[in-house]
Structure formats: C-alpha cells, structure tokens
Amino acid sequence: MKVCRRETFNAAHRLFREEWSDEKNLAVFGKCSHPNFHGHNYVLEIWVEGEIDPLTGFVIDLKILKDIILTKVIDRFDHRNLNLDCPEFKGINPTTENIAKVVWEILRKELDAKFELEVQVQETEKNKVLYKGS
Amino acid sequence: MKVCRRETFNAAHRLFREEWSDEKNLAVFGKCSHPNFHGHNYVLEIWVEGEIDPLTGFVIDLKILKDIILTKVIDRFDHRNLNLDCPEFKGINPTTENIAKVVWEILRKELDAKFELEVQVQETEKNKVLYKGS
C-alpha cells in the first residue's frame, strides 16, 4: 500500500556550470541558463509505502507526513532562489532530477526505515521526474 | 500493458474508533473524527494489466471494466455514508487506504485471474493511495 501527499513550492533557479563559458552553458542548458534566473511552481508528490496500521487504517498519518514535508522541504525552498539561497544545491545543478534527489535524501532521514519512499517533482506541465532512491 | 479506467463517487465518512474516547479520536484523527461526518469526491483509477488481444487490440474491453466498476463499486458507495450505509466498512475505518483495499477486493473477484489489478483512490487534491493487492 502506497500513500501520497502533494505539496507545492515556488522557486527561482538557473542551470549552468561555473567552469563553462556562457556559450557552452547556453548550448547545453538553453534558456534555462539565463543569468538572472527564472522560476517555476514545483509540485511534489511524496509517496510512502508500508503496511496499514489495523488500529488507525493509516499507512502513515498524512498530517504527520505533511508536517515533515512543510518543515523540512517547503520551508527551505519555497519563495527562494535554489542556486543562491539553498546550500543543498551548492555545486549541484538544480535540475528537476537533482531537486528530486535532494528532497528524497531530506525525507529519507525523517521517515522510519520500514517505509519505502518515492519522490515525484513536476517542474512544468510538460516535465516531471520520479526518484525511488539509490 | 496496463489499462486504466477512471470513475468517481461522492460519499460521507468519519474516521474514529468506537472504543476510544472523543479526545483520543480527535488527537489521532483530527477534523476527520467530527461526529456528524464530512465527505469527499473520491476518484478511482482502476488499473488492469494483461496481454493485448490481437483480434480486438484490447487488454480488456473498457466498456466491460466500466460496467463492473459502476455496478460493483460506484452503485454501492456513491451518495452514501461509508460508515452507516456500507457493510463493507463494518469495523473498518473508511480511510483512503481501506477504501482502496475494499475496492481492490471487490474487483479482484470480478476479474479473470489472468489480469493484475491495482486500485488508486484519491480523496482530496493532496491525498491519494495506491494498492496493488496482498
């Protein structure tokens, strides 16, 4: 049984590698490398897999899962610049893939080991990623 | 190859355990334990996995799958109170997890054993569950 909680945050970011020229960054990352940043409404789907507790009928209390997501993920990234404000992305390009990985690693530490965890991050109506851990 | 049929029903429910005090029910289930019930528009996604029939090009005729879902699931739960009207939830808290399990068990009996079955139930825009069977 898997349960899912959906939350959103809005952030600015830019894709580029410091050691590359502007031309190379533009060639590889296109408009996403524009120097003054752009931004997205990111949509998270946090999936937790486990057994149903026969007393409550819950796999995990979604109020608790929600609080973890809000305090550990949304509060850090919402209305922030992922490149400048968020040390989690120091040296890491804030692609949707890396956002999913960072969110997964944050939440993995907060959840009991008995739960499996998957993180889906949607960046636009056309692009999303799903990470099930390493 | 997996095919999916989406159907909806609207129902009232309440989460609580009779043997617990009101305080304990409120502490565990929060607003979901309010005594006079609340309700949701539930969205089902019924996924059936199998081989494509080379004659029809169907895994399963979705008209048939739809009829099974409507007669066996929607007719029972739509515009009902899951706690009071539905014996399927006698002694079982109608959490989204348990709704998915009950729907899965109902549909499992109706489908040929050659098909795999998964049931997704969405309770709100933020909460959903997926059950693949025991």
Added chain:
Amino acid sequence: MKVCRRETFNAAHRLFREEWSDEKNLAVFGKCSHPNFHGHNYVLEIWVEGEIDPLTGFVIDLKILKDIILTKVIDRFDHRNLNLDCPEFKGINPTTENIAKVVWEILRKELDAKFELEVQVQETEKNKVLYKGS
C-alpha cells in the same frame, strides 16, 4: 481588474425538505436526498474586483483575502455536516447555489464596499455555480 483566490473544503450534506415525504424528496433530489448524508470536496473561487493600488500593485492583498476566507468560511464548513453543524443552513437546502449565496453574504460583510465580489462554488467535476450578489 479582478483577482481570484481558490480555497477548498470537504463537507457532508443532504438535500431534502422536512415537510416532504421521503418519496417526494427522492423524486426531486434523487440520490442527494439519502438520509445518512454524502459529501463533496467543494472548491471555492473568490473573485474580488477593484482598482490596482499603485504602491503595492495589488487590488487586494491576497494574503489578507486568504485569511478572511479561511477564518470566516473554511473554518466553519470544512470537515463539517452542512445540515447538522452549520446554522447558516438552518431552513436552507445546502445546494451548491445556496452555498454560494451563504459564502457571498459572509464575505460581503468582511470586504470594503469599494470591492465587487463574485463567488464560484464547484461541487463536482461536472457541477459548479457562480453568484454575483443580489
């Protein structure tokens, strides 16, 4: 210039008239008259029309509008039984139309008279209403 804030609440309700027989209620209101209630995820769109404040660039601060909606509407109706728990619907059938009217009347008192107000209430994916005041 019109601005819109979207909020949701989940409630149980039942459509019926006390002075009518069960048969008449069923004939007029169909499944919506089932005695033990059913429920919906209601989606509100609150539209406020006014001039842009040249200092802030806002018609109305949506954080303030959100707080009014949450404290005056959502806190009253969310996870409640509209028929049993909400005196606003005493003697009034909680149809989507009447919910829109009640919400409009609540919010009208909270907003400066310089603003126009419209309330949209969506009950299901197929049914919604829009009320612009009397």
Added chain:
Amino acid sequence: MKVCRRETFNAAHRLFREEWSDEKNLAVFGKCSHPNFHGHNYVLEIWVEGEIDPLTGFVIDLKILKDIILTKVIDRFDHRNLNLDCPEFKGINPTTENIAKVVWEILRKELDAKFELEVQVQETEKNKVLYKGS
C-alpha cells in the same frame, strides 16, 4: 463570441519597493519580497471577442493569435527575471495584476480595434487575475 488561447511562461520575480526598508517590504509583501527572487509558471488565457467570419468560421485565426502571443509576450518574459530583464516592469511591481495589465497593453496594440480583449494570468494554483482593460 469570445475565443481563448492559453499559453505559459516561466519567470523569476520579486515584489518590493526600493524606497521602502527591508522590514516594510517584508511586512507588506511577505515571502514574495525575498531579495534573491523566486519564480512561477505563469498561465495566460487571452480572450478575444468579436464576430464570426462567415467564410472561415473563425472570430480570429488562433494560429495568428498564437503567433502574436508567442512573439510579443512569451519571447519577452519566458525564462526571464521580470524585475531585472524586462523594461516593461521598470518602476512597476511585477504582481499578477501588473503582469496582466502589461500583457493587455502589449496585445491591445497588436489586435484590430474591432476586437475586445481580456487577459487572465494565473500565478499559482490558488491565485489568478483577470483584466478587461481600462
């Protein structure tokens, strides 16, 4: 008869007034005033009202409307920082209201005077504005 074309762009922005202190900006604009910007997936709905051309059956050829929106609006704002990269917002706070106004003024010049124009801008799942012109 009104026709609508939907397009999207992704941009960074920040709400603040230069002449105000950081404290006042935070008090008025909240998280939206964070100094390093955040961002959104903006959704435009461009509504054009007019008569149906009896030859084509179109009010306006949506391919032409689309091209105008893409070249005059999306190319300017997509993957940009509205505060830093877009002279249209010099001295104007890039609130959703002002974005709608700026887009309306851009498009108004491109469209034949026989058409009425409305611009809806959605900033998040919860916030949107509609501008019908002055």
Added chain:
Amino acid sequence: MKVCRRETFNAAHRLFREEWSDEKNLAVFGKCSHPNFHGHNYVLEIWVEGEIDPLTGFVIDLKILKDIILTKVIDRFDHRNLNLDCPEFKGINPTTENIAKVVWEILRKELDAKFELEVQVQETEKNKVLYKGS
C-alpha cells in the same frame, strides 16, 4: 445566479471550404484541413442563469439539464464525424466557434425563456470559445 454543467464528446472533423482549392484551404486552415479528418475530445460547459427556486434551492435541476444536454447534444455529436454525420454543420465549417453556436441554438429551444444561456466549448487544452447568444 449561474449554474454550470460540464459534459464531453469525442468527434472527428475537418476545416475547409469546398469551393476553395486544396492550397487555399491549407493556407487558411493549416493541418485542420487534412482531407481524412482528425478529431478532438470536446468539453462543453453549459451555463444557465436564473433565480434560485426557494423550495428546492436549485436554479435548474442539474439532472434535468444533464438529460437535455445528453439527449440533444451528446447523442448527436459523440463518436461522430461532424462534417459527414451531422446535418447541423451542413455548409457550416465545424470550428469551435460554430460548434458553440450550434449547441447554443439547440439548447436555447429546450430551455425556458426565463433562463439566460451561455455555451463554452473547449477543443484542446489551449483553445476554447464562449458564446452568449446573439
């Protein structure tokens, strides 16, 4: 008070004028003029404006409105070729605008004169029209 019922139908169509050459049709209608048709999932939003009946709390019983839409509109156009199967479009290009107009004229005859009627037709995620009558 306005109420809205949403229904869908799936149809094939083609935009072209018989008296024009293939080149001219392609120049004006683009891919929409391809000779063997293409198709869409059309989404109707039927808005009816009127007074709330104080007995029922309804502007119009949406079950009745639904039946009218299904029997008079959906049954005629669903899983049909608008150009070949539907006499309503004889000599009329089945653009979204003309579909809205045809649907409005069909429904106008079915509804009591005390009601105002608006018809929205969505052809794709990016294109829709709204018709309020002549």
Added chain:
Amino acid sequence: MKVCRRETFNAAHRLFREEWSDEKNLAVFGKCSHPNFHGHNYVLEIWVEGEIDPLTGFVIDLKILKDIILTKVIDRFDHRNLNLDCPEFKGINPTTENIAKVVWEILRKELDAKFELEVQVQETEKNKVLYKGS
C-alpha cells in the same frame, strides 16, 4: 531516476475489423466503430529511466527528448486519421493499447539502449494505458 515528457496530438480513428460484419463490429467496439470516424486529443507521457549525468544533472536532455517525440511521433500522427493516413496502423486496430505499443516501438529505436522506456497514452479523461515494452 525516471524523467517524463508530456506531449499531445489530435487524431481521428475508428475501431473495427474488416473481416467482421458491421453488426459484429458494433457489438464489440460500440460507438468506436462508427464508419465515418471520430477522434480524440491524445496525451502522451514518455518516461525515460537512467542515471543522472553528474555534469548536467540530466538523465536525458528533455529538449532532445522533446525533439525526438515531435519529429518521430507527433509529426506523424497529429491532425491525421490513424486508420487512413498512418501506415504504422495497417492491419492494427488503433486502440489506445496499440497506439502506446506503436509509439514505444518508434521511440525505442531512437533512444540509447542504456535507457528504459515507458509510454503512457491517455485517450479520454477516463481511459489511459501504460506500456513498458515486451
């Protein structure tokens, strides 16, 4: 790590078997067998699974994936009649299942063998299929 690109196309189709009578086709395929075709807005979700490139932070550059989908799939099927215009469906009923299979086979040839590929095709709001390859 899986990444997803969403694209759409609009096409006409018809489900039937030439060697069957009209009656048998109607009995098996219902309205989908109507002789003059109907159509849909098809929504593709193309999922590609692989490792994150540590330099770019991408599993696959979605601009490249998008170009492959547009040139190899959308250009072939968009605004076409799947039965008459598309040799890929010669002798194959263009059911959603077979569309997913055909799209998967087209894209499989275009993608590096190191990637896993899944194709989801949505035909209507209620019906979709997912194909993970043979």
